[in-house]
Amino acid sequence: MCLGIALAASEIPNDLIDRHALRRRIHERGGEPEFRFLYRDRHPRLPVWRDGRLQIVRWGNGQKKSRFLPDTGWTWQATIDQGYWKNLNPAPVDIPASLGLERGVWYRIRQGVRGLLVPDERGVAVVYMICEPSSHYYQIMTRSNRMPTLIEERI
Numbered sequence: 001m002c003l004g005i006a007l008a009a010s011e012i013p014n015d016l017i018d019r020h021a022l023r024r025r026i027h028e029r030g031g032e033p034e035f036r037f038l039y040r041d042r043h044p045r046l047p048v049w050r051d052g053r054l055q056i057v058r059w060g061n062g063q064k065k066s067r068f069l070p071d072t073g074w075t076w077q078a079t080i081d082q083g084y085w086k087n088l089n090p091a092p093v094d095i096p097a098s099l100g101l102e103r104g105v106w107y108r109i110r111q112g113v114r115g116l117l118v119p120d121e122r123g124v125a126v127v128y129m130i131c132e133p134s135s136h137y138y139q140i141m142t143r144s145n146r147m148p149t150l151i152e153e154r155i
Helices: 014-019 077-081 136-142
Strands: 004-008 026-029 032-038 045-050 053-059 074-076 091-095 099-102 105-108 113-119 125-133 146-148
Touching (some): 014 053, 032 045, 032 099, 045 125, 091 125, 136 146
Parallel strands (some): 053 125
Antiparallel strands (some): 026 032, 045 053, 091 113, 099 105, 125 146
């Protein structure tokens, strides 16, 4: 799975940075600023591309803000294929990311991660990162049996 992502600071417009108070998420890596989005944050959020617009939305339901959505931040691609989400008005989205984090290991992501956006009972957008069984390399690198579904890439 993936417990966090990093995205170059230049990829997020200033109005989104200010509107969502993202400055506390900024870190430097090799002298370059990046925003980190971690599932363990007090208010977990992820950037998503939806309808051609970059948005910052709630990442999953680990804090149980919804009584109806699953208490996690991930969903299996197989679960989507089986129709589990069909009654929740799901929308596929892309989660832009330069790096992913799993069990203390940061790894490169070229184009981003697939996500599934659903509204909670109040109509608030919630994104679930889509995952799949780990490749052999990913499992050795992170010791995880699942990995994020990457956009046009396989680790």
